[in-house]
Amino acid sequence: MLSNHLDTDFVRASFPTFAEPLAAKTAFFENAGGSYVAGAVLDKLMHFYRVNKVQPYGECEILKTAGTQMDAGRQTMADLLGVPVGNLTLGASTTQNFNTLAFACASLVSSGSEVIVTDQDHEANIGAWERLCQRQGATLKTWSINPETCELELDDFEKLLSPKTAVVCMTHSSNIVGTINPVEEVIKKARAVGSKVIIDGVSFAPHQWPDIPTLQPDAYAFSSYKTYATHLGVMYVADNLLKAIDPQCHYFNHGYPQKLLDSAGPDHAAIAALDGLGDYFTKSYAHHFDTDNLSLYQKTQKVSGLMHAHESELCSQLLEGINDLPIRIYGRNTVDGREANVALTSTKKTSAALSKALAEKDIAAGHGHFYALRLLQKAGVKDTDDGVLRISFSHYNNTDDVDRVISVLRSMH
Numbered sequence: 001m002l003s004n005h006l007d008t009d010f011v012r013a014s015f016p017t018f019a020e021p022l023a024a025k026t027a028f029f030e031n032a033g034g035s036y037v038a039g040a041v042l043d044k045l046m047h048f049y050r051v052n053k054v055q056p057y058g059e060c061e062i063l064k065t066a067g068t069q070m071d072a073g074r075q076t077m078a079d080l081l082g083v084p085v086g087n088l089t090l091g092a093s094t095t096q097n098f099n100t101l102a103f104a105c106a107s108l109v110s111s112g113s114e115v116i117v118t119d120q121d122h123e124a125n126i127g128a129w130e131r132l133c134q135r136q137g138a139t140l141k142t143w144s145i146n147p148e149t150c151e152l153e154l155d156d157f158e159k160l161l162s163p164k165t166a167v168v169c170m171t172h173s174s175n176i177v178g179t180i181n182p183v184e185e186v187i188k189k190a191r192a193v194g195s196k197v198i199i200d201g202v203s204f205a206p207h208q209w210p211d212i213p214t215l216q217p218d219a220y221a222f223s224s225y226k227t228y229a230t231h232l233g234v235m236y237v238a239d240n241l242l243k244a245i246d247p248q249c250h251y252f253n254h255g256y257p258q259k260l261l262d263s264a265g266p267d268h269a270a271i272a273a274l275d276g277l278g279d280y281f282t283k284s285y286a287h288h289f290d291t292d293n294l295s296l297y298q299k300t301q302k303v304s305g306l307m308h309a310h311e312s313e314l315c316s317q318l319l320e321g322i323n324d325l326p327i328r329i330y331g332r333n334t335v336d337g338r339e340a341n342v343a344l345t346s347t348k349k350t351s352a353a354l355s356k357a358l359a360e361k362d363i364a365a366g367h368g369h370f371y372a373l374r375l376l377q378k379a380g381v382k383d384t385d386d387g388v389l390r391i392s393f394s395h396y397n398n399t400d401d402v403d404r405v406i407s408v409l410r411s412m413h
């Protein structure tokens with residue numbers, strides 16, 4: 001099939017989960033917590049565990065082929081992103097990757113210097129830098145949100161930026177607010193004062209595959225367990241930053257750039273299985289487009305465009321379906337410039353009650369602060385444990401899923 005619309009039947013058939021009774025009856029909107037896994041990824045994962053669950057690399061064929069599969073997983077992730085494999089760190093999670101990166105940035109952040117984080121960030125991209133600043137006697141500055149819109153405004157960033165700024169850490173789109181932040185402008189402005197820029201793409205990447213070659217950040221991190229693959233943190237670090245950091249690996253591994261920030265390698269099978277994500281994007285591309293002379297990075301960007309357009313249609317269906325209810329949406333109430341990740345509170349019901357009512361109809365959408373506690377406090381959420389109800393889409397959701405959410409939310413008001 002060739003189409004400029006995402007074929008959700010094709011997509012769902014690519015995720016074995018949908019053949020299981022539990023997933024078949026569930027409208028799944030917990031995607032920001034972790035997505036379903038593409039069948040092609042599961043195949044590689046199971047193959048590694050069944051055939052090659054050994055210490056990889058070595059002379060014997062069983063060891064050698066384990067290493068080959070892991071190399072393929074790493075290389076595929078690099079090809080999907082269009083970056084050299086040596087610039088990728090694979091860790092257990094993004095929280096771990098940021099923690100390690102912050103430790104490694106000690107020589108960049110001295111007592112006179114400043115680090116900028118934002119109100120919109122997940123704790124993973126604030127706490128690590130806060131601890132670094134405390135250790136180094138440096139100053140942590142926070143780029144605050146506009147409490148009405150919950151958005152970050154560039155004017156406020158410019159006021160914080162100075163020749164003392166060593167590192168700027170910000171989210172590409174928040175796991176609560178969903179607005180796509182102006183990271184291109186931030187990179188340009190921060191670079192002009194000599195600062196490094198580290199982007200948290202965890203909440204962005206599941207909706208739009210990151211375009212690192214165009215963006216050219218100093219570091220960009222996301223979590224592959226939210227992008228239909230295995231539970232890993234994927235972190236790109238540019239050459240200039242890799243050269244400036246203090247290695248966090250064994251001294252005899254200092255010659256391997258992909259190991260500099262890898263203090264203890266994650267699950268081997270999970271790395272090998274990343275190769276399956278390449279298969280998934282390749283098959284999706286072939287299903288939807290007819291030219292074949294593109295790189296995996298280019299194909300993935302095109303497929304991602306279809307996914308994003310599809311999710312935006314669904315998100316628009318939701319926003320329009322509830323716009324007359326006494327509900328506050330955190331961030332924009334249109335899909336313009338936002339990801340399909342919607343956090344809301346009701347003036348009539350607690351977020352826990354909404355989540356429970358949805359669950360009773362087999363709709364998965366959680367509530368709470370989702371580790372963005374500081375953001376909820378700044379946004380004026382009074383009970384941060386009850387927090388917001390979060391409806392987070394993936395490209396395998398369909399209009400029926402959204403109708404079900406709308407129907408429950410309407411019945412509750």
Ligand SMILES: Cc1ncc(COP(=O)(O)O)c(C=O)c1O
Pocket residue numbers: 032033092093094095096122124125171173174175200201202203222223232233
């Ligand atoms: C925006 C954002 N950043 C960072 C993280 C942390 O990622 P991980 O769970 O891989 O540590 C999350 C996790 O949900 C997130 O949503």
